[in-house]
Amino acid sequence: MSYKESTTPPEGYDVGRENMLDFKIDKQFEMLEQSDSKNFILTTVDEVFNWAKLSSIWPVTFGLACCAIEMIAAGATRYDIDRFGAGAFRPTPRQADLMIVSGTVTGKMARRLKLIYDQMPEPKWVMAMGSCAIGGGPYFKYGYHVVKGVDFIVPVDVYVPGCPPRPEVLLEGLMRLQDKIRGRKGKLITPKWVLDYAQKIPYRK
Amino acid sequence: MATEDVKATGWADQDHVPEIKSELLELNMGPQHPATHGVLRLLLETDGEIVYKVTPVMGYLHRCAEKIAEGVNYKQWVVYTDRFDYLAPMCCNHAYVTALEKLMGQEVPERGEHLRVVAAELSRIASHLVSLATFGLDMGAFTPLLYMFREREEILNLLERIAGGRMLYNYMVPGGVRYDVPDDKWIKDVLSFVDMMETKKVPEYNTLLSYNKIFIERTANVCVISPEDAFTFGCTGPVLRGSGVSFDCRRDDPYGAYPKFDFEIPVGQGQMGAVGDCWDRYFVRMLEIEQSCRLIRQALETLPDGPYQAIELKKPVKAPMGAVYSRTESAKGELGHYLIGDGGQTAFRNKVRSPSFCNLQVVTKVGVGQMVSDLVALVGSLDIVLGEIDR
Numbered sequence: 001m002s003y004k005e006s007t008t009p010p011e012g013y014d015v016g017r018e019n020m021l022d023f024k025i026d027k028q029f030e031m032l033e034q035s036d037s038k039n040f041i042l043t044t045v046d047e048v049f050n051w052a053k054l055s056s057i058w059p060v061t062f063g064l065a066c067c068a069i070e071m072i073a074a075g076a077t078r079y080d081i082d083r084f085g086a087g088a089f090r091p092t093p094r095q096a097d098l099m100i101v102s103g104t105v106t107g108k109m110a111r112r113l114k115l116i117y118d119q120m121p122e123p124k125w126v127m128a129m130g131s132c133a134i135g136g137g138p139y140f141k142y143g144y145h146v147v148k149g150v151d152f153i154v155p156v157d158v159y160v161p162g163c164p165p166r167p168e169v170l171l172e173g174l175m176r177l178q179d180k181i182r183g184r185k186g187k188l189i190t191p192k193w194v195l196d197y198a199q200k201i202p203y204r205k
Numbered sequence: 206m207a208t209e210d211v212k213a214t215g216w217a218d219q220d221h222v223p224e225i226k227s228e229l230l231e232l233n234m235g236p237q238h239p240a241t242h243g244v245l246r247l248l249l250e251t252d253g254e255i256v257y258k259v260t261p262v263m264g265y266l267h268r269c270a271e272k273i274a275e276g277v278n279y280k281q282w283v284v285y286t287d288r289f290d291y292l293a294p295m296c297c298n299h300a301y302v303t304a305l306e307k308l309m310g311q312e313v314p315e316r317g318e319h320l321r322v323v324a325a326e327l328s329r330i331a332s333h334l335v336s337l338a339t340f341g342l343d344m345g346a347f348t349p350l351l352y353m354f355r356e357r358e359e360i361l362n363l364l365e366r367i368a369g370g371r372m373l374y375n376y377m378v379p380g381g382v383r384y385d386v387p388d389d390k391w392i393k394d395v396l397s398f399v400d401m402m403e404t405k406k407v408p409e410y411n412t413l414l415s416y417n418k419i420f421i422e423r424t425a426n427v428c429v430i431s432p433e434d435a436f437t438f439g440c441t442g443p444v445l446r447g448s449g450v451s452f453d454c455r456r457d458d459p460y461g462a463y464p465k466f467d468f469e470i471p472v473g474q475g476q477m478g479a480v481g482d483c484w485d486r487y488f489v490r491m492l493e494i495e496q497s498c499r500l501i502r503q504a505l506e507t508l509p510d511g512p513y514q515a516i517e518l519k520k521p522v523k524a525p526m527g528a529v530y531s532r533t534e535s536a537k538g539e540l541g542h543y544l545i546g547d548g549g550q551t552a553f554r555n556k557v558r559s560p561s562f563c564n565l566q567v568v569t570k571v572g573v574g575q576m577v578s579d580l581v582a583l584v585g586s587l588d589i590v591l592g593e594i595d596r
Contacts, residue, residue, distance in 0.1 A: 061239045065266055065592055066291035068243070069335070070372060076354035091239045109244060109265045112236055138284060142273040166371055 047183075053097070053123065054085075054181040057174070060096035061089040062116065065103025067130040067164040074167035081167075084174050093119040098177070099154075100170075104132035104139060105147040117154045125181075127173055128156045131163045138163065229257055232577075236265045240343050240581045243591035247568070247584070249577070256580055259572040261565055267595040274555040279305055279522045280378060282552070287373040289559065290593045292335050293536035295321075295328035295364070297593075298377040303460050304531035304542035305379045308524045317381035317513040318462035322504045323395065324364065324376055326497040330402070331360045332536035333490045333497075336588040340487055341414050343585035344423050349414045356406055363395055379522050380515035392505050399498045407494060415488060424487060426478035428571050428583040435481070438570065439563035442538025443493065444587055447473040447486035454534035461533075466503045468496045483586040490588070521550050537561050537588060559593040 063071060075081045075089065082088075090096045093116045105113060117126065128150050131137035136148035150156060157180060160173035235246035244265035250258040270285045277285075286301040287294040299321055306313060313321075338353035361371055366387050368374035376383050386392060414420055430440070435448045445452055453470045455463045471492035473485030516522065524546040532541035538560025547553040564587050572580050 060237075062237055064244055065268075066288055066373065069291060073354060073358070077351045078355070078358045093237075104266060104268050106265060106267055108267070109236065112265075116237055138288070139268050139273070142276040143269045144272065145267050145269050164372055 050181050050183060054178040056088075057084075057086045057098045057125070057177070057181075058088045058090050058096050059086055059098040059100050060093045060116065060120065061091050062093075062099055063102055064105065064109065065130075065132065067102035067133070070164045070167055071100055071102045071129065071170065074170045079167040079171060081171065081174070084171065084178070086174055093117075094121065096120055097123065098125045098127060100127045100129050101133040101150045101154075101156075102129045104137070105150050105153070106145050107147060108145070110147050110153050113150070114153050125157045125177055126150070126154050127158045127160060127177065129160045129170060129173070130165055131161060134159050134161060234577075234580075235262075241584060242339065242589055245565075245584075245589065245591055245594075247580070249580075251577060254576045254578075256572055256575055256577060259568050259580070261568060263562075263565075263591075263595055265595065266591045268592070270596045271555055271557060274552050276551070278550040279524060279552065282555075283378065284373075284375050287375055288592055289557070289596060290332070290535060290537060290540075290561070290590050291373065292590055293325075293328040293332035294373050295324040295376060296332075296533070296535040297540065298374070299325045299461070300531070300533040300535060300540040301542055302377045302379050303533055304529060304544045305522075305524065307529045307531045308527060308544050308546050309379065309522070310525075311380050312515060313381055313461075314512045314515055315462070315509045316385075316511050317515070319504045319508050320367075320382045320386070320513060321377060322462050322466070323501050324367065324374075324382070326500045326504075327360050327364055327395070329536045330494050330497050331357050331364075333494050334360075336490055336536075337410065337414070337487065340585040340588070341420070343581050344420055346414060346417070346420060349410065352409065352413065356402065359398055363391070363398065366391055378514070378516070378518065381513050383514075383518070385513050386508075392508070396502060396505060399501050403495055403498045407491065410491065415491060421477050421484060424477075424483040424582055424586070427483045427579050428575060428586070429479045430481045430486075430567060430571050432481070434567060434570055438567040440538070440567055441560050441563065442534070442536070443486055443489045444538065444564045444567070446471065447489045447586075448481035449473050449475070449485075454532055454539055458532060460531070462504065463500075465507075466500050468500050468503075471496065483582045486586040486588075523548075523550055524552075532558070535560060537590065537593065538564060557596060559596065561587075561589040561591075561593040565589050565594060 073079065075087055080087070086098065097120070099117060099120065101113070128134050132139060132146070133150045136143060136146055139146040140148060147153065158173045158177045160169055162169050229250040229252055232249040232251050233246060234249055235241045236244040241247065246262040246265065248260040248262055249256050268288070270289070273285055274282050283298055283301060286297040289297045334353040334357045338350040341349040364374060365371050367384060368376040369384065430444065430448050432448045432450050435445045435450065441452070449472050451470050451472050454460070456470060471489050473480050473489055475485060476488070477484045526546055526548040528543065528545040530541060530543045532539050539558070540560055541558035543556040543558070545553040545555070567587070568580070568583060572583055575583065
């Protein structure tokens with residue numbers, strides 16, 4: 001039985017101190033309501049929390065198919081995914097924040113995928129990596145055993161296209177997810193030097 | 206005290222402990238497990254740490270590739286062969302186009318054959334690097350992964366320059382290859398990479414991992430596959446060669462330009478323990494990297510001039526009625542295609558004999574009686590790829 005449900009306070013409990021605290025908090029809220037900036041405290045805490053969340057997204061080790069190799073490559077030497085705080089791949093979903101669905105989801109795997117998603121603690125995010133996870137990919141037409149998109153099973157936050165996506169694209173998707181957690185709308189701005197460089201590449205027949 | 210009373214209490218006389226009947230524990234390893242290389246599920250029956258029964262459960266990555274072969278035409282299906290063994294896609298391309306050309310009776314220009322050998326061997330090196338790296342990772346050595354992926358990125362760069370894709374290429378077409386060598390610098394770069402690999406990198410890996418005391422303790426004399434077992438379960442590739450059997454489709458059932466070149470077939474010697482243990486299977490792959498380097502150098506130094514495609518790219522391909530079986534040596538073993546044509550542009554049936562599928566079955570025999578942690582070593586040393594097992 002907790003304290004609030006009982007009629008009398010437990011022994012040694014300082015009732016006067018609690019009343020004092022209540023008074024203080026009430027006073028603070030009154031002062032806040034009178035001031036111009038309403039809900040000042042709540043938004044700031046949220047921003048600090050979001051900053052902490054986006055700086056250490058731990059993905060679950062969940063490689064399904066070809067895209068898993070690119071996911072490992074993104075975590076390996078050249079594209080060090082640790083720079084974005086997302087390099088700690090956890091073998092258990094109970095310690096993870098992000099599920100990168102890297103590869104084809106089949107009918108047999110779908111139930112397990114849902115189970116792993118349910119085991120992850122809130123807050124959690126899902127990234128659909130590769131065209132198979134987005135919408136069936138090359139197995140769309142004749143693939144009788146392929147789920148045509150992982151968003152039939154779990155809600156998806158970020159779609160990373162490609163077959164398989166390059167590690168750079170995975171990092172880009174991670175940054176868009178960080179924008180989403182931060183509460184900002186993500187923007188894809190291609191730098192000018194990239195556009196200039198792209199024009200110089202000779203087109204292959 | 207009467208004898209029955211001693212038996213009833215149990216602890217009084219250690220020599221007459223009554224038999225404790227216990228049930229075996231059923232344990233699921235996978236499908237989401239960091240040491241099963243994908244979505245493999247191993248159904249174990251264990252008593253403590255000892256495994257009594259292993260049953261591999263597959264089908265979590267069944268992507269209907271053989272059915273798709275009956276729907277799309279011959280050229281379009283090269284795309285799906287990339288996704289079989291996504292660690293060595295060029296070898297899978299090579300296997301399929303070899304079968305298709307056998308059905309069509311199509312000749313391939315010399316330059317195309319040489320470029321195929323170069324691409325397939327580069328891909329084989331990349332696949333073996335990932336295999337060695339993940340095997341080290343399973344054994345608790347994380348650092349070699351970073352070193353081996355560094356060289357793998359170099360190979361992917363080279364293949365991207367010739368084929369256009371980073372990981373899955375769709376490079377080989379019936380009658381040749383899709384693109385010619387981009388420039389002379391590419392050949393120089395490949396040769397310098399091969400030199401670097403042979404002289405610097407392979408000794409570096411040996412120092413890092415192969416002759417590491419902890420690694421040897423963990424893998425030598427563990428999960429020994431005898432040659433008889435390997436034959437019974439149809440093992441091929443480095444698993445069979447690790448057991449001391451010298452068999453390689455590139456030499457024993459030659460295809461493409463391989464008969465022209467000079468190379469050796471490394472087999473397991475039992476340097477650190479018995480022949481056919483996990484260390485042998487690991488080290489055969491390391492030796493194969495050197496042999497692949499030799500093959501690439503020979504193929505590039507004798508690269509002939511001339512056309513690299515026999516059929517125009519945009520032309521649809523037709524194959525006559527009939528059935529062929531063709532086998533090639535993929536990075537994992539013997540990759541065979543049983544291809545039935547009905548005279549049109551689409552195959553009537555294509556049955557794939559994938560090496561990983563047969564190699565995996567050996568765990569049902571060899572895995573029995575091992576510790577659970579040694580089973581991880583066995584699965585890691587078999588180097589399975591689930592895309593190829595389930596197709």
